[in-house]
Amino acid sequence: MLSVRLTLISLLVLPLASSLRAAPVVSAQIADFTVYDATPANEIDLTTKFSDPTLSANTVRLETVLGDIDVVLFDQKTPITVDNFLRYIDSGAFYPTDLVTGDPAPLFFHRSPDPDDFVIQSGGYAAAQDLLNPPAIFPTPVPQFDPIVNEARPDLHNVRGTISMAKLPNDPDSATSQWFINLIDNSGPPSNLDTTNGGYAVFGQVTTPSLAVIDTISDVPTYDATFLYGTAFMDLPLRNYSDSNDPKLENFINITSIIRPITFSATSSQTAVAGVSVISNDLFVQGFSPGTATITVTATDANGATASQSFAVTVQSTPVHAANISTRLQVGAGEDALIGGFIILGDAPKRVMIRAIGPSLEGVNGTL
Secondary structure, eight states: OOEEOOOOOOOOOOOOOOSOOOOOEEOSOOOOEEEETTSOOEEEEGGGTEEOSSSOTTEEEEEETTEEEEEEEOTTTSHHHHHHHHHHHHHTTTSOBOTTTSSBOOEEOOBOOSSSOOEEEESSEEOOBOTTSTTSBOOEEOOOOOOBOOOOOTTOOOOTTEEEEOOOTTOTTOBOSOEEEESSOOSSTTTOTTTGGGOOOEEEEEOGGGHHHHHHHHTSOEEEOHHHHOGGGTTEEBSSOOTTSOOOGGGBOEEEEEEOSOEEEEEESOTTTEEEEEETTEEEEEEOSSEEEEEEEEEEOTTSOEEEEEEEEEEEOOOOOOOOOOOOOOOOSGGGOOOOOOOOOSSSOOOOOOOOOOOOOTTOOSOO
16 A cells, blocks of 8 residues: 555646647758868758747657646757757657557656645656556666766756756766656755756746646645655655555556657768768758768658758868967976867878967966
C-alpha cells in the first residue's frame, strides 16, 4: 500500500488535440549565394524558411493524458540544453520498449512535491509493466546521454510556466534527461532555483493556454512510493488510484507522445564542392572547392509529411588577402610558453608571406 500525500484533486480531464496535422510549408525561399572555399560555414536559421501550420516555430507539444502542453524552446539562448532535449525526443530515448508488451513505454510525471505548488518533474522514467507482475507498472529509467554543461543565464528565470533542467545536488553540470516545469515563481526564496547549484537552466516557456494543464497535473494526489520504486518516487502523482493495489498504467500521468513541429535534413548535389549539415534548426553550408552545388533542404513533420526547397551555392577560390593576427598574453616558459599560429585550409599549394611586427598598443609594459 502507498501512503497518501495529498487529498485535494481536480478530476477535470482535458481533451487531447487532434492527431491530424497540416503538412509543413515553405515560408521563405533561401536565396542563391556565393562563398569562398576557405571560410567558415554559412549558417541559416531554417525556422525562418519553413513553417508548420500545426505548431509554431521552436515549439514542442507534450501530449499528456490530462491535456496538451505546448512549450516554446529558447534555442538561441540555451542551444546546448535545447539540443540535448531534442536529442532525447528524436532518438526515442524518452520511450524505451516495454518488455512485456513490446510497445514503447510512455514517459510520465514522476514527481510533484507537496505541500505547496512547486514543480512537476519528468524526463527520468517510462511507465513499463513489471515483468514479474504485469500489468502492474515498474518504472524503467530513461537511457542517459552524457551530462551537459549548465546554461543557466541571468536573464532567464525560474518563474511560473518555465521549463528547466533537473540535475544532481552540488553538481551544476550534471543535467541529462530530467526536466521540470515551474508551477510558481521559484527564482527567489525559499527555493532560489536561479542561483542554487549554479542555477537551474531555463530552456523554454509553457504557452499561456497550457498553464491550465500543468495546474491540473499539480492537483492530482501524490503518494509516497519509495518502498515500491525508490526515493525518486516520494511524491508520485497518481490518478483514480486505490492504494490497496499496485499502480497500473492508467493511474500514471503519462506523456503519450512528444511532438516537434518539424525536423530538417539537407543534401548537396556536389559534396566535393559544398558540404551541408543540420544542427537542431540551423543549416550549415561549407564551401570546399570551386564549382556550383545545388542544396536541397527538407522539412518533415511528426506524420512524415514533407516540404522541400533548393538553392544554388557557388564556391570560389579564396582570393589573395592579408590577414592580421594579434596576440596578447603573459609570456612564460615551459607550459606557460606563448605559441602563435594560424591554419591554412585546402589541399593545393599556396604561397604565404609572413611579416612579424612589434606591439602597437601604447602604455603596455613588458612587451616583446
